[in-house]
Amino acid sequence: MRYIDIIATANHNLKRNKLRTILTIVAVFIGSFTITLTVGLNAGVNDYISKQLGTLGGDNVLIVTAKGMNSAPTSEPKEYNPNQSTNSTFGLTINTMNDVDVAKIKSVDKVTKVTPQLIPTVSYIQGSSDKKYQLASVNQMVDGIKVDVVAGSAPDNNSTDNQIDILPSYVSVLGFKDNTDAVGKTLTIAAKTPLGLIQTVEAKIVGVQNDSLLASGGFMINDHLTRQLYDITTEGMPDSIRNNYYAVVATISSGMTEKEITDVKNMVKDLGYNAMTVRDRIGTVSTIINAISYALIGFGAVALLAASFGVINTLFMAVQERTKEIGLMKAVGMSGGRVFILFSIEAILLGFWGSLIGMSLAYVVGSGLSNYASQTFLKDLKGFTLIEFPITYLLIVMGVVMLIAYLAGTLPARRAAKLNPIDALRYE
Amino acid sequence: MIEVKNISKTYGKNENSFTALHDVSFKISDGSSLAILGKSGSGKSTLMHILALLDKPTKGSVLIDDSDTSEMTSHELDKLRNEKFGFVFQQFFMNSNDTVLDNVILPLKVAGVTKRERKRRALEALKAVEMLDKAKNKASDLSGGQKQRVCIARALVNNPSIIFADEPTGNLDTATGDVIENLLFGLHKDKGITLIIVTHDADLAAKCEENIYMRDGKIVTKREAKL
């Protein structure tokens, strides 16, 4: 029997008991639907993250922070060290870094530049309109990182002007017509001295940047502007407090392999610091998304397991009903192997239709959700498609579902293949 | 030529075993017609199944054109049945939801014949049994006699050299039975197809060149072709 005839026969056989076939397909469909949607979500998020990494660059940049007590309070008591600089804000003590640390990190081989990350706080910003706006944060530009600009360019750290990139959502409220109109305009930035006096500086808007996981709602400013704002917010403070950094950025000489970068990272770690590449930092988001995905895929897998019992049951019933027919086919010379293939293909077709319908519906639902998301809560994260369906992923899901259906079908298919034509034809 | 050498068939094992055939031997030459007669349970179907290579004897061997079938692989046996044999059963064994044409096509589908060719040959076979006008009908819409004619078309479609028929008129009234008999003997004469028919019917047996009478799994009398 030729394969094309086997497939046609299998398809024809499934149509004989339509209700049973449909119910089995529904079971396969539920599993496929869940898995496809989850895989789509995972693809969307991870694709965005890798796009971000691609546009961010900064592979040769290490973000270095002090070890211990640098984030949430650790459960373990830590001995006091007079040389360890700290910062206490809102009653929480954080280990920070000072110029001694900067010098130590600079001494590491292949580290070309160490820039302390100063975190000035901004009281308000004001553009060409009268209104003043709050700003969550400003981010110091890190050389080597690519900024995803929609207009203009990234702030230049070598410039002696104050330069800033703003976010698209601020363009109109600050009184600019559009993104390109904002570029070249002046922004007034106000900061408070420790005594509570407001001082303002002016900065040139050099670009409008898309919001991203790293920017997370902040404006990007160059070194010169950072220094100016920092001087205002720490005015009159002793150097021991002023030169106290939450993080420093170590730039590694460019053109190094991933392994060499890891080596430098480990050398910095050996000095007693936490060191992360940009990739590591964004990677944690990816890890969380992956964990959620695995849980959902697990749910889909359980649904598919249930569906495979449906496939087994359906085919056993079919073998039972068609005993005589199988006997006749074997009598006229169909080999057991071909009978096995025939029933296996029936199983695979159940998987095929179930996954096709499941994937199609997941596609429709997923695209809808994605559209809704990018018009609402993901509005500012440009280029973020919440749920994506790359064709390779769809093919893999379909392949796996069909494989599961095939494996479930082997039991009844084997029974059919082993049927003795005589017994089958005598069977009443 | 089919040669049966000392075959026995035992079903089951040990105390539950039942020997349906005891040391049966005979020969059938090409183009002849053989009727296997005997009461119900005498072992006629068992013998026919072994002859048709659908079953294996417990002892003894079946030689087809001097080659021992016990030495053939299952693939070779399948091929032999597919190409050389045609089957007609008392209970028809048709797929009642399929069309008459599809039922007749089955052996050719199994053989891997192309779509156009198998349709052509199936229509030809239906024409030979005068059922061409029912080709598109559902098999379940046919009367018993029509069904058996379709079964003969199905047995005929692969141009077999032997047709095995197990009580082909057993489920039919005398008049329709006669039509079926005439069809089978027509094929036998016109195409030189060897006929092996299991039957109770003495009239049908009389039309065959050779007869084998069975009782309790043994051949009691043989009537061989007069040379």
Ligand SMILES: Nc1ncnc2c1ncn2[C@@H]1O[C@H](COP(=O)(O)OP(=O)(O)O)[C@@H](O)[C@H]1O
């Ligand atoms: N699969 C089987 N297992 C056990 N006994 C069987 C089996 N098939 C047939 N028999 C027995 O073998 C004997 C011969 O059966 P069968 O060849 O069908 O007889 P007939 O066709 O002459 O009526 C019967 O007694 C029947 O019960």
Ligand SMILES: [Mg+2]
């Ligand atoms: Mg019988």
